[in-house]
Amino acid sequence: MKKSLPIARLLAVSAIVLSGLALAGCLGGGGGSSSDVAAPTTPALVQIADSDLIQAVRPISGSTSVDSNKNLAVTFNQDMDGSTINSTSFLLQGESGPAVIGAVSYDAPTRTAIFNPDSGLTDDTLYTATLTTDVEDALGVALEEDLSWQFTTGSTADAVAPTVSFSTADGATDVPVNRDITAVFSESVDPTTVTADSFTLETAGVLVSGTVSYTGSTAVFNPTAALLPGTLYTATLTTAITDLANPANALAANQSVDFTTAVAQALAQGPDPVPLGTAGNFVILSKTGITTTGVTAITGDIGVSPIDEAAITGFAQTRDSSNTFSESGLVTGKIYAANMASPTPTNLTTAISDMELAFNNAAGRSNPTATEVGAGDISNEIFAPGLYKWGTEVSASADFTFDGGANDVWIMQISQDLLLGTGVAVQLTGGARAENIFWQVSGQATLRTGATLKGILLSKTQIVMETGATFNGRALAQTLVTLDAVTATQP
Structure with missing residues (x-):
């Protein structure tokens, strides 16, 4: 018998009303549907944003005018059993008709599940995405109840490449040796493409060891050790980074910023800044x-x-x-x-x-x-x-x-x-x-x-x-x- 995740510990959910989503005259149905797939029973909506289990969902809960060619993404706060996250446990349903057909994958390094619809979603339609109780964490503990969120499509498809800005200005000097390097994207990108290979830091052609994370629209490079004082560094984001559109839009070109650390090896005091x-x-x-x-x-x-x-x-x-x-x-x-x-x-x-x-x-x-x-x-x-x-x-x-x-x-x-x-x-x-x-x-x-x-x-x-x-x-x-x-x- 599979174990259930305690709701108080992992879901911390409550019923919510998503105002402005029930649009009069909305078109029904979802793209990529098939008549031999039964529509799931939509559970009562629960607040997914405050869940201890879920770090982020895309499209964002309650969002409107979502491009019809967007993939869905769920990033978890803990390791999951990827074999339990599939087309029967990660569901997408339009306002009427059968469920949307799509491919589901789970990327263990980023703890992210992706739902890729077989075809574009229907314009101007309310959709409900659901993680069912078949989803289990790495220890075999299952969701205690279905977890859902909603979004509404618009009438456009995304064909625009994301842009990025770094927290450290190009050419900056006296940069603290003990701070992370952050980059903010103009839109949510595919978390599975933000890795130690696509976000790098180097000096004199030598890569700096560090870990890369991505939350919301912000990527963070955390060096393993303090940087060298009075040294020129280059941070780079590559075109391997894409958004969640299908087909995906990649960065138009590699994006880099050069900065020089403080000569006196001054350490910034206090906690790391809060990423906005x-x-x-x-x-x-x-x-x-x-x-x-x-x-x-x-x-x-x-x-x-x-x-x-x-x-x-x-x-x-x-x-x-x-x-x-x-x-x-x-x-x-x-x-x-x-x-x-x-x-x-x-x-x-x-x-x-x-x-x-x-x-x-x-x-x-x-x-x-x-x-x-x-x-x-x-x-x-x-x-x-x-x-x-x-x-x-x-x-x-x-x-x-x-x-x-x-x-x-x-x-x-x-x-x-x-x-x-x-x-x-x-x-x-x-x-x-x-x-x-x-x-x-x-x-x-x-x-x-x-x-x-x-x-x-x-x-x-x-x-x-x-x-x-x-x-x-x-x-x-x-x-x-x-x-x-x-x-x-x-x-």
């Missing part, structure tokens, strides 16, 4: 809306998804002729929403997923430098680089300081709310930079009148910035962002 992926393209990103009153001034792009542009209020924005973004006199940048033309919906869905992965990454960091500093009152505190954790609300009625170098990192894990009082400001000394301070807030984050916050704000709920508040960083909220005559600038 494509969420790092936005100064404000929200799932349920962005509202403003007063004369707000924002520098950088803002976006909402899966909610549509009607949830962006107070900006008096106008849609560009391309229908892919809007503009406003309050925003030096572009405004994006899920109901705009392709590729905006797909890009936003990826960014929202990357935002949630970043929150989980920050929340999952262990071995804090200190806990419960100031019993939650951080007024007048000076924080050296490190990981700080609170099980309470964190508030400040007076300024506080982050003191460290330009490459040092701070992560603030806050289990409840964050509140900066009226006129309170974050101070940076020693070269500390806002982009290296990560606020992981499980409750609401509030900046009172005239308060100044610096850093990457990852909020599980709402972000509120009151009259005259100033923000230098990125406000990434899993619910609403409300602003009142705020100045917000990306770092």
Whole structure:
């Protein structure tokens, strides 16, 4: 008798409603179907994004306007029994008719299962993907119940090659010898193509030993040992890396970046930075809306998804002729929403997923430098680089300081709310930079009148910035962002 994975330990699932997916007048059926394959009974949907077992799914749960030629991918957080992940345990079903026929494979090194439909999916159709209880981990423990997620296709096919940007600028100098090299793709790529052969680091023609990982839209090269000081290195991504389209679109050419490590072998202090992926393209990103009153001034792009542009209020924005973004006199940048033309919906869905992965990454960091500093009152505190954790609300009625170098990192894990009082400001000394301070807030984050916050704000709920508040960083909220005559600038 096969064993079952405990739901509380591995699934951590709950019923959800995927709003905006039941489209009136949607076409039925799925591409590549056959009348001799019975349609599976669609189980009640369960939240797959928070599952301890699943690292990521593609297309992302709840995504819309998915290209009809996309393969499906599931990346697990643990080793699986690949023989149990096949065409009878990894299923795809359209709104009506038989199941979609396709080839299923499992790549053990990346812990990724791929579903490759035999033909393109039907346009404008809601699909349900399911992992059944036949799926087992490497120890023979099976899923306790079927696990499903949904997405909706659009009316286009993906024929565009992914692009990439490195975290280290080409020609950079004084790069810390103890930091990873990261690369962010413009779209989700095939995890099985991101390997130690396709993402390399070398110096003077000699390959550097290291491990390669891929999450969301971010690839990371982690050197086995600290790099040599004062040395020129080249990081390269090759055309072996492809997206999940069928046929696949590869990088148009090998992509490389040269950088030189610090001569003095300076070590960056604090934890590794939290990878933001494509969420790092936005100064404000929200799932349920962005509202403003007063004369707000924002520098950088803002976006909402899966909610549509009607949830962006107070900006008096106008849609560009391309229908892919809007503009406003309050925003030096572009405004994006899920109901705009392709590729905006797909890009936003990826960014929202990357935002949630970043929150989980920050929340999952262990071995804090200190806990419960100031019993939650951080007024007048000076924080050296490190990981700080609170099980309470964190508030400040007076300024506080982050003191460290330009490459040092701070992560603030806050289990409840964050509140900066009226006129309170974050101070940076020693070269500390806002982009290296990560606020992981499980409750609401509030900046009172005239308060100044610096850093990457990852909020599980709402972000509120009151009259005259100033923000230098990125406000990434899993619910609403409300602003009142705020100045917000990306770092």
